[in-house]
Amino acid sequence: MPAKLISGTQLSQELRTDIARRATSLTSRNCQPGLAVVLVGEDPASQVYVRNKVKACADTGVRSVLETYPATLSQADLLQHVARLNADPQIHGILVQMPLPRHIDPIQVIAAIATSKDVDGYSVMSAGELLTGSPGFRPCTPYGCMKLIESTGVDLKGKHAVVIGRSNTVGKPMALLLLQANATVTICHSSTPDLGRFTRQADVVVAAVGHRNTLTADMVKPGAIVIDVGMNRDDAGKLCGDVDAEPVKEVAGWLTPVPGGVGPMTITMLLVNTIEAAERTANAQQPIGHA
């Protein structure tokens, strides 16, 4: 039986309905959720990502503030903008679009974002919260992958999950989230010999590599859940993932499509984190004794 497709588009719609409801409720309490999106430079891909984020906010009742700066902006000036947004009570989440121009150190910029507004979940503090299982913002892409896995109804307890890729933004946090859900986790990377030896044992495979056809059908355990994070182009210029999708569909139990799988979930989880940030602020402002 061919794999069931896990639609990130559909799951996103369901989650965004709930986000819109929570945004309306917050707005009625004079705390409309607000997301600041900061773009430095004119990278065309970044412009598309930023536009999609701003549109997603508009569609769900989240207020967005887009700040665009020329590529010549100094690091000191960018840090000042971040400090101003940190202090703005109407801004609950701050996202600085990556990549930044080469003269700006992304680590210093991310470190400057208040942890309470780090809705991308990229800061060292947020990473520490994830590592220790403390409440905090989870990086949006792996958080979205977890929601996609949850939507299958398969309990991860006792399952073996293999993550291909160990980036700070996808692979490593993904592995930690799977571990928290009681999976037994293996992380593979470019120095892993015989990748298939690991993936063939996996009940869940998350491919976050950035090379198409990294995961082929002979590398997949029958019935496995396969989450394809990759965003690549095929020879015809069409968007594709890291998974050789058509043959893998014949072996896997579940598969996320590209496009329409992980991609829409990443923006949705950014909205979820922003709503949660606003709810924390609203609840903190609530008078004592208020139910």
Ligand code: NAP
């Ligand atoms: P990255 O920083 O380039 O990391 C890629 C990882 O893949 C590295 O850890 C690398 O290992 C590993 N790798 C490379 N070749 C490999 C191979 N042959 N076998 C096993 N592992 C290999 O990329 P990323 O930021 O994590 O993103 C990964 C992919 O996901 C990209 O296609 C990106 O565009 C996509 N992405 C999609 C979304 C979305 O919303 N859909 C969001 C984020 C990223 P080493 O560490 O040893 O170099």
